[in-house]
Amino acid sequence: MSHLLEVKNLDVKFDTDEGRITAVENISLSVDQGKVLGIVGESGSGKSVTAKSIMKLNPGNTYYNKDAEIILDNENVLQFTSKQDLKKIRGGKVSMIFQEPMASFAPAIKIGAQMVEQLLIHKDINKDEAKSISINMLKRVGIADAEKRFNQYAFELSGGMRQRAMIAMALSTMPKLLLADEPTTALDVTIQAQVINLIKDIIKEYQMGVIFITHDLGVIAQVADHVAVMYLGSVVEKGPVNEILKNPKHPYTKGLLQALPDINNLDAPLSPIPGNIPSPLDRPSGCVFRTRCPHHNPEGKDGKIEMKLIEVESGHWVDQCGIKCGQNG
Amino acid sequence: MDDNLISVNNVSVNFDYQENFISKKQKIHAVNNINIKIKKGSFFGLVGESGSGKTTLGRAILGANKISSGNIIFHDDEKDYDLTNMSKHDLKEYRKKAQLIFQDPYAALSPRMTVRDIIAEPLEVMKITNSRQETDKRVRDIAAKCRLNIEHLRRFPHAFSGGQRQRISIARALVSNPKFIVADESVAALDVSIQADILNLLKQLQNELNLTYLFISHDLSVVAHVCDVVAVMYLGHIVEMGPSRELFKNPKHSYTKALLSSIPSIDPEKRSEAIELKGEIPSALNPPPGCVFRTRCPNPGVDCKGGEIKMGLTEVEPGHWVDQCCVI
Numbered sequence: 001m002s003h004l005l006e007v008k009n010l011d012v013k014f015d016t017d018e019g020r021i022t023a024v025e026n027i028s029l030s031v032d033q034g035k036v037l038g039i040v041g042e043s044g045s046g047k048s049v050t051a052k053s054i055m056k057l058n059p060g061n062t063y064y065n066k067d068a069e070i071i072l073d074n075e076n077v078l079q080f081t082s083k084q085d086l087k088k089i090r091g092g093k094v095s096m097i098f099q100e101p102m103a104s105f106a107p108a109i110k111i112g113a114q115m116v117e118q119l120l121i122h123k124d125i126n127k128d129e130a131k132s133i134s135i136n137m138l139k140r141v142g143i144a145d146a147e148k149r150f151n152q153y154a155f156e157l158s159g160g161m162r163q164r165a166m167i168a169m170a171l172s173t174m175p176k177l178l179l180a181d182e183p184t185t186a187l188d189v190t191i192q193a194q195v196i197n198l199i200k201d202i203i204k205e206y207q208m209g210v211i212f213i214t215h216d217l218g219v220i221a222q223v224a225d226h227v228a229v230m231y232l233g234s235v236v237e238k239g240p241v242n243e244i245l246k247n248p249k250h251p252y253t254k255g256l257l258q259a260l261p262d263i264n265n266l267d268a269p270l271s272p273i274p275g276n277i278p279s280p281l282d283r284p285s286g287c288v289f290r291t292r293c294p295h296h297n298p299e300g301k302d303g304k305i306e307m308k309l310i311e312v313e314s315g316h317w318v319d320q321c322g323i324k325c326g327q328n329g
Numbered sequence: 330m331d332d333n334l335i336s337v338n339n340v341s342v343n344f345d346y347q348e349n350f351i352s353k354k355q356k357i358h359a360v361n362n363i364n365i366k367i368k369k370g371s372f373f374g375l376v377g378e379s380g381s382g383k384t385t386l387g388r389a390i391l392g393a394n395k396i397s398s399g400n401i402i403f404h405d406d407e408k409d410y411d412l413t414n415m416s417k418h419d420l421k422e423y424r425k426k427a428q429l430i431f432q433d434p435y436a437a438l439s440p441r442m443t444v445r446d447i448i449a450e451p452l453e454v455m456k457i458t459n460s461r462q463e464t465d466k467r468v469r470d471i472a473a474k475c476r477l478n479i480e481h482l483r484r485f486p487h488a489f490s491g492g493q494r495q496r497i498s499i500a501r502a503l504v505s506n507p508k509f510i511v512a513d514e515s516v517a518a519l520d521v522s523i524q525a526d527i528l529n530l531l532k533q534l535q536n537e538l539n540l541t542y543l544f545i546s547h548d549l550s551v552v553a554h555v556c557d558v559v560a561v562m563y564l565g566h567i568v569e570m571g572p573s574r575e576l577f578k579n580p581k582h583s584y585t586k587a588l589l590s591s592i593p594s595i596d597p598e599k600r601s602e603a604i605e606l607k608g609e610i611p612s613a614l615n616p617p618p619g620c621v622f623r624t625r626c627p628n629p630g631v632d633c634k635g636g637e638i639k640m641g642l643t644e645v646e647p648g649h650w651v652d653q654c655c656v657i
Contacts (some may be wrong), residue, residue, distance in 0.1 A: 218593035228344035259525040
């Protein structure tokens with residue numbers, strides 16, 4: 001079966017004054033129709049860079065490796081260079097929801113005008129049709145008085161409402177793939193629960209593939225079908241959500257779970273992962289996590305084990321250095 | 330009572346609001362009739378959504394917001410400070426004893442000062458130390474307690490990660506040797522692993538330095554983990570308050586229940602048991618009369634729907650207080 005999206009061996013590097021920085025190294029991921037792939041990791045782990053690569057939205061100093069492939073709908077996105085081709089993906093086949101909806105809407109243009117504008121670019125329809133599609137979509141995401149909101153500015157809406165409008169805008173072009181980059185992080189828990197339920201309903205209804213980026217493992221547990229755990233630009237563990245959260249193998253995944261306060265288990269101490277995430281300028285050779293790994297695995301510690309994902313159980317992939325550490329305790 | 334450090338009695342904070350210069354002046358009821366006692370050495374948690382008045386209450390206790398009615402007393406060893414009626418001299422003394430840690434460690438530190446100067450500034454401004462040597466010694470002591478290296482002191486904040494910056498903010502708050510700390514969303518901007526580290530540090534410092542915290546957060550699992558006593562706020566009112574274990578195991582108010590059920594569970598098999606609250610928090614310009622939560626309450630009674638039950642806490646179990654609307 002072919003996947004909706006397949007990312008193969010992707011490296012993303014940035015040229016900066018201090019040299020070439022590796023933001024993402026050798027990532028392979030896939031998303032199926034109607035399924036949610038969750039990407040978790042701390043800040044600086046390359047989650048957003050990976051998502052942006054799918055739309056080629058990274059800045060001009062970005063360097064992608066030649067043998068990488070991002071196959072969306074049987075086309076390699078990385079080979080697109082013309083504006084015409086890129087337009088088809090950006091907002092057309094792929095839509096994105098961002099963390100801060102206030103920053104993603106233009107402040108001086110009415111929400112309705114922004115929704116209509118992007119529909120006119122991607123669909124062969126007239127303004128009235130675009131308006132009715134937009135209003136229906138606003139209604140679909142649970143905005144009361146959609147007609148009134150259509151003529152308002154982003155600042156007139158509350159945080160939760162803005163995020164709903166953002167989702168409505170992203171969905172109105174009927175994308176095949178939705179990239180959600182920390183869409184609930186800025187929201188209160190009760191509003192977060194509303195937005196998560198909305199996203200889940202919409203995925204079911206429209207059968208689109210979703211990449212859901214978050215640092216919150218709780219949110220991942222609620223929405224994702226598959227999870228990829230990223231650290232310093234590499235995927236260290238990936239697999240079905242149940243497997244990853246209940247039977248984690250990599251010490252980083254375990255560390256993240258132990259650092260998370262669990263309301264059902266108040267006696268468990270909070271144990272942080274020791275040390276700091278290294279700068280991408282001096283990325284450790286071999287296993288990227290070795291500078292902070294609490295388990296002693298002599299070869300891994302010296303950086304002698306290359307990063308490579310190995311399938312430990314059906315669909316559950318773990319970095320080989322992490323497997324050894326896991327066996328050590 | 331002797332073992333209380335802070336008593337907040339019937340405190341309300343209102344702000345004047347005028348939409349434009351011809352419209353009529355209105356009042357924003359940010360905090361309404363709050364009564365809390367913070368025991369010495371406790372970790373007091375204040376939770377609620379944005380707009381619930383947590384920060385306003387925290388700032389009022391620090392004397393940074395004017396109180397519209399009621400009073401706040403800080404019980405120090407030798408004397409009581411009444412915040413509503415304090416001389417300039419007393420206010421200066423109080424500032425040494427009560428300090429604030431902010432949410433965003435990127436915005437809280439001046440980019441043009443070295444870490445040493447940032448931490449030393451309160452000592453100099455409040456004229457606590459008399460010589461440079463003394464200042465340096467105190468800065469080094471507190472930096473060591475907050476797990477900063479001596480060589481870090483010469484650097485500027487941009488060289489540090491979020492977690493390290495938050496430790497610098499903590500050192501700065503603690504350098505004047507305060508007794509009471511308001512931590513306003515101090516871990517909200519941090520990654521989980523760093524969050525755990527900072528929470529552990531706060532706990533450890535509490536034991537070493539005999540601190541009392543008011544910990545303001547919107548994250549219930551964090552609050553459940555670190556706090557002894559928790560108060561849940563909604564639209565300027567405390568709707569439930571009690572020892573944290575008791576409150577989280579046995580929530581009585583429908584709002585607390587909804588909040589707890591909204592926390593995304595880490596177990597993928599337990600999906601969406603959230604009691605979904607309809608709509609959003611009403612405006613504090615004209616809060617609904619009676620129970621403020623009734624407009625979103627998933628199971629309102631006949632009386633509270635009409636707004637006939639006034640807000641007020643009743644003690645359901647020793648130390649566990651719930652708004653009376655949800656008890657009846």
